[in-house]
Amino acid sequence: MSNLNLKDLFDQTDRSAALTCLTKHHDYLEECTPYGLGFGDLWHLIDAYYSIGLEGMNVLEFGGQLDPTFIKICLRPASWCSITLDLYNSDYHFDERSLVRDGIFVTTVDSDFPYYYSNLGLQAIYQSNSFFSNSAKFNRVISIAAFEHLRQPILCLDQLHSLCTPNALIYSYFTPTWSAPNGHHWSYASAPIPEYSHLYFSHEEMLSYLLLKQGPNSSIILAHFIYKSTRINRLLPSEWEFTFRTMPFGLLEKTSISEISIESLSANMSHKRISILKDQLRSDSACSGYRLILAK
Helix, strand or coil: CCCCCHHHHCCCCCHHHHHHHHHHCHHHHHHHCHHHCCHHHHHHHHHHHHHHCCCCCEEEEECCCCCHHHHHHHHCCCEEEEECCCCCCCCCEECCCCEECCCCCEEEECCCCCEEEECCCHHHHHHCCCCCCCCCCEEEEEEECCHHHCCCHHHHHHHHHHHEEEEEEEEEEECCCCCCCCCCCCCCCCCCCCCCHHHHCCHHHHHHHHHHHCCHHHHHHHHHHHHCCCCCCCCCHHHHHHHHHHCCCEEEEEEEECCEEHHHHHHCCCHHHHHHHHHHHCCCEECCEEEEEEEC
């Protein structure tokens, strides 16, 4: 049994020391997941905490809902507002103006700092922040595993920009993008698919492939998640690069996650499929996501 106190991870001298401490408790965290947080979750929270600073800040958690007790004890912000994308139970119904969801609610927690949670989504917060007592704008935004879901990332970043104070910082980590080896972003997929096959198969070709591997019901569902579900935006690396160039925030740091040359796949893939991948991605390389630090 580990003697880890999670607060210790956020009381280290720097990020490197905190991650070293975290690594020592890998097995315990994966088994026990305190506050619902495993090793990977805490890695990104530590990264954000030491990279942009969360203590004493008015923080917007975009696309998540951390436990308020964990926030209070470990991250120690001045205030915290969590808004979810609400994408894990059902697809969004998308139109050009909004993302529509059912069952809107706001939760407040009686604690030593203002904490709010809502599934309202960014658009509602942008249009009216009267749901929250901390009407002052946010000086920190943390977003882990959310940006890959955004249907209109440039609009989203414009709206986030308007909600931030001058000199505000954003930490975002998201994966996979459409150029990841497995592009469907479904944790409980009913069958594995060959790497990058979502890019060189059409929807119909993938469905035919899956029907040979499993029953029709699960095949139809998996093909839907790969090509039709609104859980992932399917932006290409070139489109993400355009977003980074045109967004209102300054780009302080950008790391492409698991970046790989398409040509390096040639040992396990035919030249024809390599050519298709390059055409589909409009790039000579692919990646699984991005780590970003942005500044207003």
